[in-house]
Amino acid sequence: MLKRLFLILFLLFLLPGQIFAQAEFSTDYTVDYTVKTNGLTHAKLSLSLTNQLSNIYAKEFTLSIGSTKLTNIIIYNSAGTLEPNIVLGDKTTNITVPFKDKVLGKDKAQTFTLEFDSADFSHRLGAVWEISIPRLSKTDNLNSYQLSLTIPNSFGQPATITPTPTSITPIDHTTVYRFKPEDLFIKGIAATFGRIQYFDFKLQYHLNNANLYPIKTEIALPPDTPFQTVIYQTLNPPPTTVTQDPDGNWLAQYPLAAKQSLDIIATGSAEINLRPKTDFxxxxxxxxxxxxxxxxxxxxxxxKIIKLASELETPQKIYQHVVDNLIYDYGRLSENTTRFGAANALDNPTSAVCMEFTDLFIALARANQIPARAVNGFAYTTNSSLRPLSLKKDVLHAWPEYYDEAKNLWIAIDPTWGNTTGGVDFFNQNDLNHFAFVFQGQDSQYPIPAGAYKTDDRQTKDVEISFGRPLAHLPQTSLVFDLPDKFLAGVPLKGRLILKNTGNIALYNQTIKLSAAKMKLTQDQWTIAFLAPLSQVSLALEIPPTGWNQTLTDQLRAESELSSAQHPLIITPAYRLIATSPKFKLYLISGITIILLLIVLKLIYERFFAPKPD
Structure with a gap:
């Protein structure tokens, strides 16, 4: 009995297709991925298709490879080279292998080998090599699956590899990693070589006050996180102040006059870490x-959200449900994308972009009393089909975070990319491609990220990001006293002490101490929890009054961890201050002169002009 068999190798994601008579055949795979020093991956897939019945044989075999960039494709068996039929899909290469020989008989096997090169599985991203081998979808007729991954030692030590390899073998100038087959059915292989990524950035913000009165407004600057350090080289013009909101956003304040427009440019570098910083x-x-x-x-x-959430008790179950049940709609990327929200995403699961993946995770997590919030920012991708970006303004991306109470950390995940990459794990490990701009926890729509500060008549490209290099961290401050040198005795001394962050990184928990040799101080110490780069904080100073008749010379000294400042003080009684004041002397002489002049004028008047008595 002749039957045609179509079996699909699910290397990226499950495609619609038909599998005939799975119980009539069993398949065995031996797959070797070898990454070369230039990042090109050579794949060798050896397949064995074994008859389970005596009266059937396979005429052809179809594989769907999750890449459209396959080169040097060759297929062969013991009889020689086979001529495949290759059809390119939107995101896949479909290879049909016709078998020349009929292999009949129970337990007889049709074997062949497929080899190809691909640039889709390994990428150098700045200072990091990233390897992504999508999962194999397990089918009923699969008998065995063995996979090895060979990495050149020039890539350095691995920062992360998931799933955990069962063996690691050095061979020549490479390292071979092997894995449990059952782990590869759950998720693909994700490996990162390198621990820190560097992004240089130039961000532009366009502000406009259409009112007839002045206003104060703010912009959101990319902030530090446990996994991210932002080094600012310029922020022009400088803000009046930079505050930190409860979500950790950095909000730079700017006053705008009536009908004023203002363009702001921020430049610098972001360091993205795989591990949380210990000093944060x-x-x-x-x-x-x-x-x-x-x-x-x-x-x-x-x-609907509550009912579904009751079936998904953990962040990972929620993540997996979102990954498995929403379908990314690439057609929406060409539109003016409307945000559907979580409930609508449930009703329209086939038309999701990153906002729906994010919103649905957050709603399900919050319904389960799991703290969750959204992140908007930049995500680097070399393939917009596998890792799409959906916030069209300057090609931004959205992903969720949930709070891990055991770790005291917000944990970033990416269900969008977990879906579009066909099972690469974006839950259990961080990557080095996500650069957070803003966090939306207390408000689902605010603050807005860099790239979204547009004016109606200017649709400019405002987010420019490229791979960078390490920049030196320059923690610097200056202390400035803002108060007079001389004060009246018996009067409280009031002024300000200004701490300026003149360096390029944020400062945390900075202690400032104030001292005086003779005078008592109302407050002599402050702790500044946060001070953004290129910003300042003003501290109110008040020194209790001295005796009204006291004369005192003293010196205030302020010290922080990075700078110090001194300021002389002279306390003088009012009468002495008045008496010794040059202005007072001038006023006194002028007053006496005026009085004498008036007396003289009076005498002249009385002598020559006043009426005389009869």
Whole structure:
């Protein structure tokens, strides 16, 4: 009995297709991926198709490879080279292998080998090599699956590899990693070689005040996180101040006059780390933000959301459900994308972009009392089909975070890319491609990220990011006293002490101490929890009054961890200050002169002009 067999090798994602008579054949795979020093990956797939019945044989075999950039394709068996039929899809290469010989008989096997090169599985991203081998989708007729991954030693030591290899073998100038087959059915291989990525950036913000009165407004600057350090080279013009909101956003304040427009440019570099920084302040949940509440696009109290959330008790289960059940709609990228929200994403699962993947995860997490929030930012991708970006303004991306109470950390995940890459794990490991601009936890729509500060008549490219190089961290401050040198005795001394961050990185928990040799101080120490680069903080100074008749010379001294300043003080009684003042002397002489002049004028008047008595 002649049957045609179509078996699909799911290397990237499950494609619609038909598998005939799976019980009539069993398949065995031996797959070797060898990454070359230039990043090109050579794949060798040896397949054996064994008859389970005596009266059937396979006429052809179809594989779907999750890449459209295959080169040097060759297929052969013991009889020689086979001529495949190759059809390119949107994101796949479909290879049909016709068998020349009929292999009949139970337990008889048809074997062949496919080899090709691809640039889609390994990428050098700045200072990092990233390897992504998508998962194999397990089928009922699969008998065995063995995979090895060979990496050149020039890539350095691995920062992360998931799943965990079962063996690591050095061979010549390479290292061979092998894995449990059952792990590869759950998720693909994701490996990173390198621990820090560097992005240089230039961000432009366009502000406009259309009102007839002045206003104060703000922009969101990319902030530090436990996994991210932002070094600022310029911020022009400088803001009046930079504050940190409960979500950790850096909000730079700018005043705008009536009808004023203002363009702001920020340049610098971002360091993205795989591991959280040990010297970063702990990320305790801010008590002023309800990370369980419903908001627009996060319908945590919607009955459908609540019902589904009750079946998904952990962040990983929620992540996997979102990855498995939403379908990325590439057609929406060419439109003016509208944000659907979580509830609508459930009703329209085939038309999702990164906003829907993010919103649905957050709503389900919050319905389960798991703190969750959204991140907007830049995500580097070499393949917009496998790792799409959906926020069209300057090609930004959105992804969610959930709070891990055991680690005191917000954990970033990316269900969008988990879906579009066909199972690469974006839950259990961080990558070095995500650069956070803003965090939206207390508000699902604010703050808006760099790239979204547009004016109606100017649609410019405002986000420019490229791979960079390490920049030196320059923690620098200056202290400046803003108060007079001389004060009246008996009067409180009031002024300000200004701490300026003149360096290029943010400062945390800076202690400032104030001292005086003779005078008592109302407050002699401050702790500044956060000070953004190129910004300043002003501290109120007040020194209790001295005796009204006291004369005193003293010196104030302020010290921080990075700078110090001194300021002389002269306390003088009012009468002495008045008496010794040059202005007072001038006023006194002028007053006496005027009085004498008036007396003289009076005498002259009385002598010559006043009426005389009869």
């Amino acid at each position: 302040p702990p990320q305790t949940l801010n008590s002023t933000v309800n990370y369980f509440s419903e908001q627009k696009y996060w319908e945590a109290t919607n009955p």
